[in-house]
Amino acid sequence: MSDKSKNSPIWEVFIRSKNGLSHSHVGSIHATDNEMALQNARDVYTRRAEGVSIWVVLSSDIAASDPMNKDEMFEPGSDKIYRHPTFYDIPDEVGHM
Amino acid sequence: MYTQALNDPANKAATVAEGEEEQNVRFMARIDADEKIEPNDWMPDSYRKTLIRQISQHANSEIIGMLPEGNWNTRAPTLRRKATLLAKIQDEGGHGLYLYSAAETLGISREEMEHQLITGKARYSSIFNYPTLSWADIGTIGWLVDGAAIMNQIPLCRCSFGPYARAMVRVCKEESFHQRQGYEILLALCNGSDEQKAMAQESINRWWWPSIMMFGPHDTDSTHSDQSMAWKIKRISNDDLRQKFIDATVPQAHFLGLEIPDPDMKFNQETGHWEFGKIDWDEFKQVLAGNGPCNRERLAARTKAFEDGKWVQEAALAHAKKQAARAANKEAA
Ligand SMILES: [Fe+2]
Ligand SMILES: [Fe+2]
Numbered sequence: 477m478s479d480k481s482k483n484s485p486i487w488e489v490f491i492r493s494k495n496g497l498s499h500s501h502v503g504s505i506h507a508t509d510n511e512m513a514l515q516n517a518r519d520v521y522t523r524r525a526e527g528v529s530i531w532v533v534l535s536s537d538i539a540a541s542d543p544m545n546k547d548e549m550f551e552p553g554s555d556k557i558y559r560h561p562t563f564y565d566i567p568d569e570v571g572h573m
Numbered sequence: 574m575y576t577q578a579l580n581d582p583a584n585k586a587a588t589v590a591e592g593e594e595e596q597n598v599r600f601m602a603r604i605d606a607d608e609k610i611e612p613n614d615w616m617p618d619s620y621r622k623t624l625i626r627q628i629s630q631h632a633n634s635e636i637i638g639m640l641p642e643g644n645w646n647t648r649a650p651t652l653r654r655k656a657t658l659l660a661k662i663q664d665e666g667g668h669g670l671y672l673y674s675a676a677e678t679l680g681i682s683r684e685e686m687e688h689q690l691i692t693g694k695a696r697y698s699s700i701f702n703y704p705t706l707s708w709a710d711i712g713t714i715g716w717l718v719d720g721a722a723i724m725n726q727i728p729l730c731r732c733s734f735g736p737y738a739r740a741m742v743r744v745c746k747e748e749s750f751h752q753r754q755g756y757e758i759l760l761a762l763c764n765g766s767d768e769q770k771a772m773a774q775e776s777i778n779r780w781w782w783p784s785i786m787m788f789g790p791h792d793t794d795s796t797h798s799d800q801s802m803a804w805k806i807k808r809i810s811n812d813d814l815r816q817k818f819i820d821a822t823v824p825q826a827h828f829l830g831l832e833i834p835d836p837d838m839k840f841n842q843e844t845g846h847w848e849f850g851k852i853d854w855d856e857f858k859q860v861l862a863g864n865g866p867c868n869r870e871r872l873a874a875r876t877k878a879f880e881d882g883k884w885v886q887e888a889a890l891a892h893a894k895k896q897a898a899r900a901a902n903k904e905a906a
Contacts (some may be wrong), residue, residue, distance in 0.1 A: 484890060486677065503740070504674045508886075508893035520670050523663065524747075526893050536822060543613050 484508045486535040489517040491527035499531050507532075577704075592616075604805055609735040612678035620804055623797065624734055626695070627806065629686045632672035633697035635665050636690075636873050641705045650708060657779065658711060658756045664751065668744050675736040691876045699857065701782050702865030709769075709776035711761055715755015717784040723748045724818045725788070728808035737806075741852050756825065763829045770830070777826070778834045785849070786857045788815040816846055823847045847900060 484506045490499035502521050507513035521527070525541040541549055557563050566573055596615050603610065610616055639662050646662070673683055689695035700718055706709065726748065729741040762773040789795060789811040801807035809817075823840075827834050837850030853856035859865065 482887075483682070484886065503671055503876070504735075505670070508889040509896065510891065518668050523660075523667060535649065540613065543611070544615070544673075 477513055487513045487517070488531045488535050490531040490533070490536060491517075491521060492529040493527055495528055501528065503534065505532070601803075604733050604803075607805070608733075609738065610733050611735045619800075620806075621679050624737065624806065625681050625802065625803070627677055627801075628672055628676040628737055628801075629678075629681065629689065630696050630698075632669045632676060632686065633690045633695055634701065635669035635672060637697045637701045637875060638718075639665050639669075640871055640874055641701055641703070641867070641904065642711060643709050644705045644706060648708070649711075654758070661715070661751050664747050668747070671740040671743055672737075675740045678736045687879060691872060691879055693863070693872065696861070696896060697871075698787060699860040699865060700787050702860050702867045702871060703783055704867050705780070706779075707772050707776055707853045708738040709759065709772045710780070711756030712755045712762065712773065713776045715751050715753075716759060716825070717755075717780050718787070719748055719751040719755060720822060721784050721818055723752060724814050724821075728814075731808055732807075733805040739790070758830075759829055763831065773829070774831050779832055779885060781834050782856070784816055785819065786854075788818065790854065790857075810879075818844075819847050819849055 485508075486504050488504050489502050489506055491502050492499045505513060505516040505520055507516050510532070514530055517530050517532050522530070597617055599618060600610075600620075610620075642658065642662050642665075646655065646658060649658050673686060676686060677683060686695065690697070694719070700721075705714070723745065726741050726745050729743055730738055732738045734740065754897060759773050762769040792810045792812045795811055798807060798810060802810070823833060823838065835850045837848070839848055840846075841848050863869075
Protein backbone atom coordinates (compact mmCIF):
# COMPACT_ATOMS: atom_id res chain seq x y z
CA MET A 477 0.00 0.00 0.00
CA SER A 478 2.78 2.47 0.82
CA ASP A 479 6.23 3.25 -0.50
CA LYS A 480 8.67 0.62 0.80
CA SER A 481 11.49 3.07 1.50
CA LYS A 482 9.13 4.94 3.84
CA ASN A 483 8.74 1.92 6.08
CA SER A 484 11.27 0.64 8.55
CA PRO A 485 12.61 -2.77 7.56
CA ILE A 486 12.08 -6.09 9.37
CA TRP A 487 14.86 -7.60 11.46
CA GLU A 488 14.98 -11.16 12.76
CA VAL A 489 15.82 -11.49 16.42
CA PHE A 490 17.99 -14.22 17.97
CA ILE A 491 18.47 -14.56 21.70
CA ARG A 492 20.91 -16.49 23.85
CA SER A 493 18.68 -17.41 26.76
CA LYS A 494 21.53 -18.19 29.11
CA ASN A 495 25.22 -18.53 29.18
CA GLY A 496 26.38 -21.71 27.45
CA LEU A 497 23.45 -21.97 25.06
CA SER A 498 23.42 -20.83 21.44
CA HIS A 499 21.27 -17.99 20.13
CA SER A 500 17.91 -19.02 18.81
CA HIS A 501 15.29 -17.30 16.72
CA VAL A 502 12.43 -15.71 18.67
CA GLY A 503 10.61 -13.49 16.15
CA SER A 504 11.05 -10.19 14.39
CA ILE A 505 10.84 -6.45 14.96
CA HIS A 506 10.94 -3.26 12.88
CA ALA A 507 13.76 -0.74 13.18
CA THR A 508 15.67 1.75 11.06
CA ASP A 509 19.20 0.88 12.18
CA ASN A 510 21.30 -1.55 14.28
CA GLU A 511 20.97 0.37 17.47
CA MET A 512 17.21 0.75 17.30
CA ALA A 513 16.88 -2.89 16.28
CA LEU A 514 18.74 -4.01 19.40
CA GLN A 515 16.71 -1.73 21.64
CA ASN A 516 13.40 -2.81 20.16
CA ALA A 517 14.39 -6.47 20.37
CA ARG A 518 15.26 -6.01 24.02
CA ASP A 519 11.96 -4.27 24.79
CA VAL A 520 9.81 -6.76 22.90
CA TYR A 521 11.52 -10.08 23.64
CA THR A 522 13.35 -9.75 26.97
CA ARG A 523 10.99 -8.05 29.42
CA ARG A 524 11.60 -10.83 31.96
CA ALA A 525 15.31 -11.48 31.61
CA GLU A 526 14.77 -14.05 28.85
CA GLY A 527 18.23 -13.48 27.50
CA VAL A 528 21.85 -12.56 28.07
CA SER A 529 22.69 -11.68 24.47
CA ILE A 530 20.78 -10.54 21.38
CA TRP A 531 21.59 -10.77 17.68
CA VAL A 532 19.54 -8.86 15.13
CA VAL A 533 19.85 -9.25 11.39
CA LEU A 534 17.95 -7.66 8.52
CA SER A 535 15.46 -10.21 7.22
CA SER A 536 16.39 -9.32 3.68
CA ASP A 537 20.00 -10.37 4.37
CA ILE A 538 19.06 -13.93 5.26
CA ALA A 539 19.39 -16.64 2.64
CA ALA A 540 16.94 -19.45 3.35
CA SER A 541 16.57 -22.88 1.81
CA ASP A 542 13.38 -23.38 -0.13
CA PRO A 543 10.98 -25.91 1.42
CA MET A 544 9.96 -26.90 -2.12
CA ASN A 545 13.47 -28.34 -2.55
CA LYS A 546 13.46 -30.08 0.78
CA ASP A 547 13.98 -33.52 -0.74
CA GLU A 548 16.99 -32.66 -2.92
CA MET A 549 18.42 -30.66 -0.08
CA PHE A 550 18.14 -33.15 2.76
CA GLU A 551 17.63 -36.59 1.18
CA PRO A 552 21.42 -37.22 0.81
CA GLY A 553 21.72 -36.87 4.57
CA SER A 554 19.16 -39.50 5.44
CA ASP A 555 20.20 -42.34 3.11
CA LYS A 556 23.74 -42.68 4.45
CA ILE A 557 23.08 -44.81 7.47
CA TYR A 558 26.78 -45.64 7.75
CA ARG A 559 27.23 -42.15 9.17
CA HIS A 560 25.60 -43.37 12.35
CA PRO A 561 27.39 -45.44 15.03
CA THR A 562 24.67 -48.12 15.10
CA PHE A 563 25.61 -49.15 11.54
CA TYR A 564 28.72 -50.94 12.81
CA ASP A 565 28.72 -54.40 14.43
CA ILE A 566 31.00 -54.56 17.42
CA PRO A 567 30.91 -57.63 19.72
CA ASP A 568 29.39 -56.99 23.16
CA GLU A 569 32.58 -58.22 24.83
CA VAL A 570 34.32 -55.09 23.65
CA GLY A 571 32.18 -53.08 25.98
CA HIS A 572 30.81 -49.61 25.51
CA MET A 573 32.24 -47.78 22.51
CA MET B 574 13.33 -18.72 8.72
CA TYR B 575 11.02 -15.77 8.54
CA THR B 576 12.39 -14.14 5.43
CA GLN B 577 9.62 -12.95 3.19
CA ALA B 578 11.65 -13.49 0.03
CA LEU B 579 10.41 -17.04 -0.42
CA ASN B 580 6.80 -15.99 -0.16
CA ASP B 581 7.13 -14.55 -3.65
CA PRO B 582 4.66 -15.39 -6.39
CA ALA B 583 7.58 -17.17 -8.09
CA ASN B 584 6.66 -20.19 -5.99
CA LYS B 585 3.10 -20.00 -7.23
CA ALA B 586 4.06 -21.10 -10.73
CA ALA B 587 5.34 -24.41 -9.40
CA THR B 588 2.17 -24.81 -7.41
CA VAL B 589 -0.08 -24.52 -10.41
CA ALA B 590 2.11 -26.91 -12.37
CA GLU B 591 1.78 -29.58 -9.74
CA GLY B 592 -1.92 -29.13 -9.37
CA GLU B 593 -3.66 -27.29 -6.61
CA GLU B 594 -5.68 -30.32 -5.69
CA GLU B 595 -2.72 -32.61 -5.12
CA GLN B 596 -1.01 -29.93 -3.07
CA ASN B 597 -4.10 -29.52 -0.99
CA VAL B 598 -4.36 -33.24 -0.30
CA ARG B 599 -0.76 -33.29 0.82
CA PHE B 600 -1.33 -30.21 2.94
CA MET B 601 -4.32 -31.79 4.70
CA ALA B 602 -2.30 -34.96 5.30
CA ARG B 603 0.32 -32.87 7.06
CA ILE B 604 -2.36 -31.14 9.16
CA ASP B 605 -3.93 -34.50 10.06
CA ALA B 606 -0.52 -35.81 11.10
CA ASP B 607 -0.24 -32.80 13.47
CA GLU B 608 2.69 -31.38 11.55
CA LYS B 609 3.33 -27.66 11.93
CA ILE B 610 3.01 -25.48 8.86
CA GLU B 611 5.83 -22.93 8.48
CA PRO B 612 5.69 -19.61 6.60
CA ASN B 613 7.43 -20.74 3.43
CA ASP B 614 5.60 -24.05 3.15
CA TRP B 615 2.87 -24.44 0.56
CA MET B 616 -0.56 -23.63 1.98
CA PRO B 617 -3.98 -23.05 0.44
CA ASP B 618 -4.76 -19.37 -0.14
CA SER B 619 -7.81 -19.64 2.07
CA TYR B 620 -5.70 -20.98 4.98
CA ARG B 621 -3.31 -18.06 4.54
CA LYS B 622 -6.16 -15.54 4.40
CA THR B 623 -7.92 -17.00 7.42
CA LEU B 624 -4.72 -16.83 9.44
CA ILE B 625 -3.93 -13.28 8.35
CA ARG B 626 -7.40 -12.21 9.37
CA GLN B 627 -7.30 -14.00 12.71
CA ILE B 628 -3.73 -13.12 13.72
CA SER B 629 -3.99 -9.47 12.70
CA GLN B 630 -7.28 -9.09 14.57
CA HIS B 631 -5.73 -10.75 17.56
CA ALA B 632 -2.78 -8.32 17.35
CA ASN B 633 -5.13 -5.36 16.98
CA SER B 634 -7.00 -6.48 20.10
CA GLU B 635 -3.80 -6.48 22.13
CA ILE B 636 -2.96 -2.97 20.92
CA ILE B 637 -6.45 -1.47 21.35
CA GLY B 638 -6.72 -3.33 24.66
CA MET B 639 -4.04 -1.06 26.11
CA LEU B 640 -6.36 1.95 25.83
CA PRO B 641 -9.07 1.19 28.41
CA GLU B 642 -6.42 0.21 30.97
CA GLY B 643 -4.19 3.17 30.13
CA ASN B 644 -7.10 5.31 31.28
CA TRP B 645 -6.17 4.49 34.90
CA ASN B 646 -2.38 4.77 34.72
CA THR B 647 -2.25 8.19 36.30
CA ARG B 648 -4.91 7.40 38.90
CA ALA B 649 -3.78 4.02 40.23
CA PRO B 650 -4.28 4.14 44.02
CA THR B 651 -0.71 3.19 45.01
CA LEU B 652 2.72 3.11 43.47
CA ARG B 653 2.64 -0.71 43.53
CA ARG B 654 -0.63 -0.78 41.60
CA LYS B 655 0.71 1.75 39.15
CA ALA B 656 3.91 -0.21 38.50
CA THR B 657 2.03 -3.48 37.96
CA LEU B 658 -0.57 -1.88 35.71
CA LEU B 659 2.17 -0.29 33.60
CA ALA B 660 3.98 -3.62 33.31
CA LYS B 661 0.73 -5.34 32.35
CA ILE B 662 -0.05 -2.78 29.65
CA GLN B 663 3.49 -3.01 28.34
CA ASP B 664 3.06 -6.78 28.03
CA GLU B 665 -0.09 -6.24 25.95
CA GLY B 666 1.92 -4.02 23.61
CA GLY B 667 4.47 -6.82 23.40
CA HIS B 668 1.74 -9.35 22.62
CA GLY B 669 0.54 -7.15 19.78
CA LEU B 670 4.07 -7.05 18.39
CA TYR B 671 4.65 -10.83 18.65
CA LEU B 672 1.42 -11.30 16.75
CA TYR B 673 2.09 -8.71 14.03
CA SER B 674 5.45 -10.40 13.59
CA ALA B 675 3.71 -13.79 13.14
CA ALA B 676 1.21 -12.32 10.64
CA GLU B 677 4.01 -10.70 8.63
CA THR B 678 5.46 -14.15 7.89
CA LEU B 679 2.31 -14.76 5.82
CA GLY B 680 3.17 -11.90 3.48
CA ILE B 681 1.14 -8.97 4.83
CA SER B 682 3.07 -5.86 5.90
CA ARG B 683 2.88 -4.14 9.27
CA GLU B 684 1.80 -0.95 7.52
CA GLU B 685 -1.05 -2.71 5.77
CA MET B 686 -2.30 -4.14 9.06
CA GLU B 687 -2.06 -0.73 10.70
CA HIS B 688 -3.97 0.73 7.78
CA GLN B 689 -6.68 -1.92 8.00
CA LEU B 690 -7.09 -1.25 11.71
CA ILE B 691 -7.50 2.52 11.52
CA THR B 692 -9.76 2.37 8.47
CA GLY B 693 -11.98 -0.17 10.22
CA LYS B 694 -11.29 -2.90 7.66
CA ALA B 695 -9.85 -5.18 10.31
CA ARG B 696 -11.55 -5.78 13.62
CA TYR B 697 -10.44 -6.10 17.19
CA SER B 698 -12.15 -7.75 20.13
CA SER B 699 -15.38 -5.90 20.89
CA ILE B 700 -14.72 -6.08 24.65
CA PHE B 701 -12.36 -3.12 24.33
CA ASN B 702 -15.18 -0.85 23.22
CA TYR B 703 -16.46 -0.65 26.79
CA PRO B 704 -15.29 2.17 29.08
CA THR B 705 -13.29 1.81 32.31
CA LEU B 706 -15.42 3.89 34.65
CA SER B 707 -13.95 2.94 38.02
CA TRP B 708 -10.69 1.62 39.46
CA ALA B 709 -12.46 -1.69 40.06
CA ASP B 710 -12.69 -2.07 36.27
CA ILE B 711 -8.93 -2.55 36.16
CA GLY B 712 -9.33 -5.49 38.52
CA THR B 713 -12.27 -6.87 36.58
CA ILE B 714 -10.48 -6.61 33.24
CA GLY B 715 -7.46 -8.52 34.54
CA TRP B 716 -9.63 -11.19 36.10
CA LEU B 717 -12.38 -11.63 33.50
CA VAL B 718 -11.06 -10.23 30.22
CA ASP B 719 -7.55 -11.63 30.55
CA GLY B 720 -9.09 -14.77 32.04
CA ALA B 721 -11.24 -15.24 28.95
CA ALA B 722 -8.28 -14.43 26.71
CA ILE B 723 -6.21 -17.13 28.45
CA MET B 724 -8.96 -19.73 27.84
CA ASN B 725 -8.90 -18.78 24.17
CA GLN B 726 -5.14 -18.66 23.87
CA ILE B 727 -4.12 -21.91 25.57
CA PRO B 728 -5.48 -24.11 22.75
CA LEU B 729 -3.92 -21.72 20.21
CA CYS B 730 -0.49 -22.81 21.48
CA ARG B 731 -1.21 -26.04 19.55
CA CYS B 732 -2.40 -24.25 16.42
CA SER B 733 -1.15 -25.74 13.14
CA PHE B 734 0.67 -22.58 12.01
CA GLY B 735 4.12 -22.54 13.65
CA PRO B 736 4.72 -18.81 14.15
CA TYR B 737 1.23 -18.28 15.62
CA ALA B 738 1.59 -21.24 17.97
CA ARG B 739 5.01 -20.06 19.13
CA ALA B 740 3.78 -16.50 19.71
CA MET B 741 0.94 -17.93 21.80
CA VAL B 742 3.32 -19.91 23.99
CA ARG B 743 5.11 -16.67 24.79
CA VAL B 744 1.83 -14.81 25.39
CA CYS B 745 0.38 -17.50 27.66
CA LYS B 746 3.48 -17.48 29.84
CA GLU B 747 2.89 -13.79 30.49
CA GLU B 748 -0.88 -13.82 30.90
CA SER B 749 -1.19 -15.47 34.28
CA PHE B 750 0.42 -12.45 35.93
CA HIS B 751 -2.26 -10.29 34.29
CA GLN B 752 -5.11 -12.30 35.68
CA ARG B 753 -3.62 -12.53 39.14
CA GLN B 754 -2.93 -8.80 39.35
CA GLY B 755 -6.58 -8.15 38.43
CA TYR B 756 -7.97 -10.61 40.94
CA GLU B 757 -5.74 -9.18 43.65
CA ILE B 758 -7.17 -5.70 43.01
CA LEU B 759 -10.69 -7.10 43.48
CA LEU B 760 -9.65 -9.00 46.61
CA ALA B 761 -8.41 -5.76 48.13
CA LEU B 762 -11.66 -3.98 47.25
CA CYS B 763 -13.84 -6.83 48.52
CA ASN B 764 -11.97 -6.91 51.83
CA GLY B 765 -12.31 -3.14 52.12
CA SER B 766 -15.18 -0.81 52.97
CA ASP B 767 -18.79 -1.37 51.90
CA GLU B 768 -18.30 1.30 49.30
CA GLN B 769 -15.27 -0.46 47.86
CA LYS B 770 -17.08 -3.77 47.71
CA ALA B 771 -20.02 -2.09 46.00
CA MET B 772 -17.60 -0.65 43.47
CA ALA B 773 -16.34 -4.17 42.70
CA GLN B 774 -19.89 -5.52 42.35
CA GLU B 775 -20.92 -2.66 40.08
CA SER B 776 -17.92 -3.34 37.90
CA ILE B 777 -18.71 -7.03 37.49
CA ASN B 778 -22.30 -6.17 36.68
CA ARG B 779 -21.05 -4.27 33.65
CA TRP B 780 -18.27 -6.62 32.51
CA TRP B 781 -19.71 -10.09 33.04
CA TRP B 782 -21.84 -10.39 29.92
CA PRO B 783 -19.39 -8.72 27.51
CA SER B 784 -16.68 -11.07 28.89
CA ILE B 785 -18.61 -14.25 28.16
CA MET B 786 -19.43 -12.87 24.69
CA MET B 787 -15.68 -12.76 24.03
CA PHE B 788 -15.86 -16.44 23.05
CA GLY B 789 -17.94 -15.48 20.03
CA PRO B 790 -21.30 -16.72 18.75
CA HIS B 791 -22.76 -20.09 19.70
CA ASP B 792 -21.33 -23.03 17.76
CA THR B 793 -24.57 -23.33 15.80
CA ASP B 794 -24.15 -19.74 14.52
CA SER B 795 -20.41 -19.58 14.07
CA THR B 796 -19.51 -19.14 10.41
CA HIS B 797 -15.80 -19.93 10.26
CA SER B 798 -15.55 -22.57 12.96
CA ASP B 799 -15.76 -25.84 11.01
CA GLN B 800 -13.04 -24.98 8.54
CA SER B 801 -10.79 -23.58 11.26
CA MET B 802 -11.24 -26.77 13.26
CA ALA B 803 -10.35 -28.91 10.22
CA TRP B 804 -7.21 -26.83 9.71
CA LYS B 805 -6.41 -27.13 13.41
CA ILE B 806 -6.23 -23.39 13.77
CA LYS B 807 -9.06 -23.67 16.25
CA ARG B 808 -8.96 -26.64 18.60
CA ILE B 809 -11.92 -26.13 20.94
CA SER B 810 -15.34 -24.72 20.00
CA ASN B 811 -16.69 -21.35 21.20
CA ASP B 812 -19.32 -22.89 23.45
CA ASP B 813 -16.93 -25.38 25.03
CA LEU B 814 -14.43 -22.63 25.81
CA ARG B 815 -17.17 -20.42 27.24
CA GLN B 816 -18.39 -23.20 29.50
CA LYS B 817 -14.85 -23.90 30.70
CA PHE B 818 -14.41 -20.22 31.50
CA ILE B 819 -17.69 -19.98 33.38
CA ASP B 820 -16.99 -23.13 35.39
CA ALA B 821 -13.60 -21.75 36.41
CA THR B 822 -14.84 -18.23 37.13
CA VAL B 823 -18.06 -18.60 39.12
CA PRO B 824 -16.35 -20.08 42.20
CA GLN B 825 -13.75 -17.29 42.01
CA ALA B 826 -16.58 -14.72 42.13
CA HIS B 827 -18.07 -16.47 45.13
CA PHE B 828 -14.72 -16.42 46.89
CA LEU B 829 -14.73 -12.65 46.48
CA GLY B 830 -18.27 -12.57 47.84
CA LEU B 831 -19.54 -11.10 44.58
CA GLU B 832 -22.61 -12.03 42.60
CA ILE B 833 -22.66 -12.95 38.95
CA PRO B 834 -25.30 -10.72 37.33
CA ASP B 835 -27.23 -13.65 35.90
CA PRO B 836 -30.38 -14.74 37.76
CA ASP B 837 -30.43 -18.00 35.77
CA MET B 838 -26.96 -19.06 36.85
CA LYS B 839 -27.14 -22.38 38.68
CA PHE B 840 -24.96 -25.38 39.31
CA ASN B 841 -26.02 -28.62 37.68
CA GLN B 842 -25.02 -31.45 40.04
CA GLU B 843 -25.31 -34.07 37.33
CA THR B 844 -23.16 -32.43 34.65
CA GLY B 845 -20.88 -30.63 37.08
CA HIS B 846 -21.29 -27.44 35.06
CA TRP B 847 -22.68 -24.00 35.78
CA GLU B 848 -25.73 -23.29 33.65
CA PHE B 849 -26.22 -19.71 32.55
CA GLY B 850 -28.92 -17.46 31.14
CA LYS B 851 -29.52 -16.24 27.63
CA ILE B 852 -26.83 -14.06 26.05
CA ASP B 853 -27.99 -10.81 24.46
CA TRP B 854 -26.40 -11.22 21.04
CA ASP B 855 -28.01 -8.01 19.77
CA GLU B 856 -25.72 -6.06 22.05
CA PHE B 857 -22.74 -8.03 20.74
CA LYS B 858 -23.71 -7.30 17.13
CA GLN B 859 -24.25 -3.62 17.86
CA VAL B 860 -20.81 -3.25 19.42
CA LEU B 861 -19.24 -5.24 16.60
CA ALA B 862 -20.97 -3.00 14.07
CA GLY B 863 -19.25 0.02 15.59
CA ASN B 864 -22.00 1.23 17.90
CA GLY B 865 -20.49 0.31 21.27
CA PRO B 866 -19.86 2.97 23.89
CA CYS B 867 -16.23 3.60 22.88
CA ASN B 868 -15.71 2.37 19.30
CA ARG B 869 -15.13 5.84 17.89
CA GLU B 870 -12.93 6.92 20.78
CA ARG B 871 -10.69 3.84 20.45
CA LEU B 872 -10.11 4.25 16.74
CA ALA B 873 -9.58 7.98 17.12
CA ALA B 874 -6.92 7.37 19.78
CA ARG B 875 -5.19 4.79 17.59
CA THR B 876 -5.30 7.04 14.53
CA LYS B 877 -3.91 9.95 16.54
CA ALA B 878 -1.05 7.81 17.85
CA PHE B 879 -0.30 6.71 14.30
CA GLU B 880 -0.41 10.25 12.87
CA ASP B 881 1.48 11.85 15.75
CA GLY B 882 4.19 9.20 15.56
CA LYS B 883 4.76 9.57 11.83
CA TRP B 884 7.45 12.22 12.10
CA VAL B 885 9.45 10.04 14.47
CA GLN B 886 9.41 7.22 11.96
CA GLU B 887 10.38 9.61 9.16
CA ALA B 888 13.19 11.18 11.19
CA ALA B 889 14.58 7.76 12.18
CA LEU B 890 14.59 6.63 8.55
CA ALA B 891 16.26 9.85 7.39
CA HIS B 892 18.88 9.49 10.11
CA ALA B 893 19.57 5.87 9.17
CA LYS B 894 19.96 6.83 5.51
CA LYS B 895 22.36 9.66 6.33
CA GLN B 896 24.45 7.43 8.58
CA ALA B 897 24.64 4.76 5.87
CA ALA B 898 25.66 7.34 3.24
CA ARG B 899 28.36 8.74 5.53
CA ALA B 900 29.76 5.30 6.21
CA ALA B 901 29.84 4.57 2.47
CA ASN B 902 31.66 7.88 1.80
CA LYS B 903 34.27 7.14 4.41
CA GLU B 904 34.93 3.76 2.89
CA ALA B 905 35.29 5.27 -0.58
CA ALA B 906 37.73 7.96 0.63
FE1 LIG C 1 -2.39 -10.05 25.91
FE1 LIG D 1 -3.18 -9.89 29.13
